[in-house]
Amino acid sequence: MLNSVFGALAWFFAALTFTLSLAVPSGYGVGTTGIFLLSLLGLFLMKTRWSELTQDDRVLFWVFVSFAVSMFGFAYLGGWHIRDLDRPSRFILVLPVMFLLLKSVGREQWLWFGCVAGAVGAFALALYERQVLGLDRAQGSEHPIMFGNTGVLLGLISLVAAMYYFAKQRYIWMVLALIGCLSGIGASLLSGSRGGWVALPLIGFFLLWQSRFLLGKKLVWGGGITAIVVLACVVSIPQTGVQGRIMEAFNDVQLYQAGVNKNTSVGLRFEMWKAAWYMFQQEPMLGVGEYGSGAVKERLIEQGVVVPEVMPFSHAHNEFINALSLRGLVGLLFLMVVYLLPMRLFLKKMRQYPDNWSIKAYAMAGALVPMCYMDFGLSQVMFAHNIGVMMYAFPIVYFWAAVRWAERKELAQ
Template sequence: MSSTHFSKTKTVPFFAACFPVICIAYGSGYNYSSIILLLACITSLCFKRHKPRLSSEEKLFLYTLCYYFISFVVLKLIHGEKWSFIDKPSRALLTIPIFIALLRYPPSWRSLAVGINIASICSAVVALYFLQNYPELRAFDGRIPNLWFEGYMQIQTGGMVTTFAMSSLAIALLEIKKKNYLFSIMSLIAFALASWASLQSESRGSWLLVPVATLVIIHYKFNLFRIKVILLTLVSISLAIATLSTNDTVTSRVNEAISDYSQYNSSTNAFTSVGIRLNLWKSASITFLENPLVGAGIDGRLEKRKSLGDAGIIDKQVSRMTYHEHNQFLEAASVTGIIGLSALITIFLVPLFLFFKILNRSSSSENAKNFSLLGIVSVVLMIGYCLTQAFFNHNSGTIFYLVWTSILLSASMKREAIFNEQ
């Protein structure tokens, strides 16, 4: 085997398997891990003289990435936005060579599972460091004076950690079927550690659709509608609630949210974490209804927010803030209208459709189905993150979702004859 062929067959899947670990272990890891993977993928494609021969399903995902980017280009021209408006969406184009190269050289199930578990364990190590050295801060707070941790964002990283935590849970249950009990136990430990780390981030939005993701995993592994599984699920949920109710971090965040809502509802104080979000969501909804097709643009959205504050429709103090809407769907609706919202929904629904199709296809291999399950869990959780945070308004959220989805989708769709070898 030549060194060139060795580098193509080993380097690309190696960096794909390392992606979860680097994302969590280093503050700006999401950036560096994606760049390294992109360079490895481009290099592998350059050495391949034949053009890729893609299936209709693979092309559908590529069309989705292109549509996401092109919609922002169109909206940039309509609203006269700065070129930075298409900076984050351009990551969709950079994902294309990663997806194509990984179709040819995907990571193995075991290597990616190990990478996920290591990432889960690393998250607990980082969270413990914060707890011991910066107890006044939430875990994954990037403001500490340490270059290694620069780039962490407690909400964004908290979401990534939650994704890997639930992935470790899925891996544990899947490995039981193969009777790999030791690896299953290690995955359960990784799940427990990452779950604890996620709680230390105090990112409430990251936990929103965890129950749904859990039900997806349990249903796939055990058939949710069996009486034993239903009883086991109810017992597990009860134990989880009982355990969480004794956790000071969880109870304080829940009580804080309830208090914030009570103050907002009684009009005593709208300038709280929940109160600000509710005001922003109200403003975004009104802005979208008045500009349904293409939205109001970034400046137009802020002007409308101010006018709503002046009219007393939303809190005036909140109306002067230049925050995003703290909800990716409402952010897309108010700024980019139906066009931008459709692009956002498409990058969720198309991968979800493809993952489910592979999962339900009788001809799919066991590993392909396993990758698809992880993909479904990842997409479901990301939708949850976007309900309380403009996740894609940050490089970390955009890069993480697009690259991680491409890794899982390419691994599940891998075909032996992607390139024409004539």
């Protein structure tokens, strides 16, 4: 009875994380706070033992611990500012949640409901902001880039949900999941966040390739062609704002190359990357640190290396270059570990169950999280924002627990 109650509440809060992530201010914190508090109670009542974890469970555990500890170490080197401990600590705080979900009765299908509802809610909010409030870019309570990138993530996970329901021949739910997919992507388009759009063709191809035996040649080709046609229509319609944002990017590059104007969205990114590269060259192993970067930028501005407009920006708008500049090669190594090892765990499960969509779908959704974040990281430092950290660490744990429960259920049959 206790396990059943905990299971229902735990998976409800997990699904709620996605549902409210963008639709309400700091909505991602509602579900994560609820499931974290529940997990603390669960540690005492349900008594999950270390010996009950599989080797892969332990790998994920130590990946999160090592990343958090490394960030704590860099915080110490930077002067031990307490605020620098906040976001890395989420990778520790999510671990009791993993124990709770692995122990509770699995209701992993609720994650699909949460993602689809979250994507639809994000699109509704984006549409309201653009059409009613007249904003240039939809953003909710977040930065437009974070809003758009999270929308892409929700949309792509909803696409995996559609494949799951197609495999189960639950076609009404499949249609709803497809609506969620279009909604999440639509929210991103209305946000004007170009960085997340790069993920769509790349990860879309990955999903279609992984689903080729499930869907068959006709549906794969049909889906691919339909996606291209829809994308062409979206780009060609000026009211969507997509065409304008793309042309703006090309124009920014031309202005930068000509040396006419570096104070543009793309131009400032180039300048920030240039400054970050100088920082990395100065301290290649451990970086200059967040609090040392200001002095370096001031010197580069005085020397005319970069424009003064880069000074207010706290990061380089590129996760990888930012890690190199502030934390050096060591920091980049830990960043790649927290990306690649969880992704490897999910891909391993996909290879292990290539035709079992009861398991594979959850593994595919989990793999999408680091895949998307590596793409998002090309133009944004996702881990510099609360939503970026929370919507990485917690979904990975959620989908990992979902994979493990799906495995147990298959073995029990």
